[in-house]
Amino acid sequence: MSSPSPESLDAAPPAVGRQVRQLALQFAAAFAVLSLAWPYYSVRNEELPWPQTAFAIGGAALLLASLTRQAWWWRLMHALFAPLAWAVSRLAIDPGWFLLLFMLLLLVYRGALSGQVPLYFSNRQTAAALAQLTADRRELRFLDLGAGIGSVLGPLARERPDAQFAGVENAPATWLVGRLRTAALANCDWRWGDLWRTDFAAFNVVYAFLSPAPMATLWAKLQREMPAGSLFISNSFAVPDVEPTSVVEIDDARQTLLYCYRL
Ligand SMILES: C[S@@+](CC[C@H](N)C(=O)[O-])C[C@H]1O[C@@H](n2cnc3c(N)ncnc32)[C@H](O)[C@@H]1O
Structure with a gap:
């Protein structure tokens, strides 16, 4: 992979900071409730009632999430987190299983954690529309940012043996599936890496589904x-405040829109 310029290294959006802030909010709610509940029940020489405490933490987290104007789904997650954690703890599942599940999810959904980019795939109609959009480029050098399992690169590289294709993917499991699917394609460079550390200078068409x-x-x-x-x-996903050169509507179930920008 070509080495990144210092500017390109600066470019990644601060995604992890956002998650850390949400975690801090949950800790703040737990701290607020426990710092009142613990002394209260200690003085009364009673045990802390965990179900009520968990619901109180959920309520405090909901309040903090509302005060800080989080999206509705963040509020819901904050409200439910402590009560659900308490309920699951009652099942007495070995903590190792949670670690294993987390690791498996990370292998597939690393992009969601590191950059708020979940995993879903371009369909066949989209790959066909991309082939049409790039058909008139003789020296096509095409890069798929976050290439998933090669749903776009596979069909395109087969259709255009004269062109060069590259895909960069940072989730281990999807990278591996894509590697296997594109291994036989000599014109497809399947890369393990971070799109923010990839230099785009060598490409004349860049595709993203982020x-x-x-x-x-x-x-x-x-x-x-x-x-x-x-x-x-x-x-x-359109670029905010930038007028696309054209928008292609695909006749598929979700009426996919391709926003095209000529640089
Ligand atoms: C919505 S999927 C699109 C997959 C593929 N481009 C397609 O159209 O079928 C986005 C992909 O980007 C990957 N991804 C997210 N952040 C990334 C990053 N910083 N560097 C490389 N890949 C990333 C995810 O793992 C995921 O596979």
């Missing part, structure tokens, strides 16, 4: 690194 979270930062990186006349295509 989430709304990284789009503004990604646009700045694309503008900095891609050669003039290049094309950026984003599946479903």
Whole structure:
């Protein structure tokens, strides 16, 4: 993989900070409730009632999440976290299972944790539309940012043996599946790595199917690194405050939109 420029290393959006803030909110709620409940029940020489305490922590977390104007689904998660943790602790499951489940999820959903980019795949119709959109480029050098299991690169690389394709993927399990699926394609460079540490300068078409979270930062990186006349295509997520050169509507079940930006 080409070595990143110092600018490209700066570009990753601060995704982990957001999760740490949510964790801090949950800790603050637990701390507030326990610092009142513990002395109260100690003075009365009674045991802490865990179910009530868990619900009180959930209520305090909901209050803090509402005061800090979190999205509704964050509020719901904050309200339910402590009561559910208490309920699951009653099942007396060996903690090793939780660790194992976490590791397995990380192998597949690493992108969701590190960059708010979940895992879903482009469909066949989208790959066909991308083939059409790039058909007139003779020296096509195509990069899929967060390439998943190669749902786009596989069909495109087979259809255009004259062109060069690369995909960068950072979740171990999806990377491995994509590696196996594209192993026989000589014109497909399947890379293990972080899209924020990838230099886009060698490509004239970049495709992304990510989430709304990284789009503004990604646009700045694309503008900095891609050669003039290049094309950026984003599946479903538009770049905020930037007018696309064109929008292609795909006739599939979810009416996929491809936002195309000529740089
Ligand atoms: C929505 S999926 C799209 C997969 C594929 N491009 C497609 O269209 O089928 C997004 C992918 O980006 C990967 N991803 C997220 N953050 C990444 C990062 N910083 N570097 C590389 N890959 C990343 C995820 O693991 C996931 O496989």
